[in-house]
Amino acid sequence: MIDVILYGPHWSAYTRTARLALIEKNVDYKLQEVDFLSGEMPTEQVQRHPFAKVPTLLHGDFRLYETAAICRYVDIAFQGPALQPIEPRSLGRMAQIIGILDAYLSEPARMGFANELLVKPLMGYAPDEEIAEQARAKIANAFAALSDCMGPGDFMAGGNLSLADLHAIPMIDYIDRTPGGDLLIANQTRLYEWWSGLKNRASVVETRTDLSVFKLTA
Ligand SMILES: N[C@@H](CCC(=O)N[C@@H](CS)C(=O)NCC(=O)O)C(=O)O
Known part of the structure; x- marks a missing residue:
């Protein structure tokens, strides 16, 4: 059960x-x-x-x-691979990255950028370019901060997949699928490398949103 x-x-x-x-x-x-x-x-x-x-x-x-x-x-x-590092600095980085994502990236990524330039057009509404432009600047700022915080390996904090990666994936994926978002990601080499390594991971592919859900049928 x-x-x-x-x-x-x-x-x-x-x-x-x-x-x-x-x-x-x-x-x-x-x-x-x-x-x-x-x-x-x-x-x-x-x-x-x-x-x-x-x-x-x-x-x-x-x-x-x-x-x-x-x-x-x-x-x-639950059992299974640990998703939080025990090494103090990696744990600190993980918490910091999640904090940055929640406080400074989530809103402009989802509501400002993806909502205006991806979701609204799919729904048949005109995007508000000014809102999108303001969001773009905030995303670029958050991306620069994230790139500075990220360690050198395949993942954001420490040597293994952690909750920092899992918080970032949905926001970055929405940005990547929004027109012009791929360029924002490509401008930050470290973030670009991280996303290139993770975007085809099985759990990421399994949970990727089918954008047709946003097409209103009425
Ligand atoms: N602080 C919450 C934020 C959750 C959140 O913003 N969820 C969005 C969907 S991704 C939502 O519920 N939006 C509905 C609304 O704002 O009316 C968390 O970390 O779970």
Whole structure:
């Protein structure tokens, strides 16, 4: 019996981060889709998340929201490869990178850049170029900071895949798939190398959003 349920839509960046953690830990889980693309957050999800966001994790009778908390819990609660380094500086870097992603990249990447130049056109709406331009500048700034923080190897913090990578993947993937986003990534050599090494990883391919979900049918 599956006693791990993740509530969130498959196209949500934060839900995808939690899914990546569950998949990388080989946890048998069920994704319970929450549809809020064309309206308000459903009441049931607001009951699961007082800030009306996704995702929320349910493990048995334990309910948890906030993606960083979900990922740390999943890493410790289940067997499988460790997703948090124990070496102090790598752990510090991992936490710093997740902080940068949440505070300085998430909003411009998703709401400013991808929403205006990728999602809205797919939905048949005109993009707001000014919002996109402001987002582009913030993304470039965050990318430069991330590149400075990243270690020399294949992953963002330490020698192995960590929660920092899993937080970054959905945001970077949305940027990469947005017109002009590939150039923003290519401008930062270290970030470009990191993304080139990870974009075809099995868990990343398995969770990649089918963009046709944004095409309104009406
Ligand atoms: N701090 C939250 C942020 C989650 C978040 O922003 N999720 C987005 C989807 S990727 C959402 O729920 N958006 C709905 C809304 O803002 O109305 C976390 O880390 O889980």
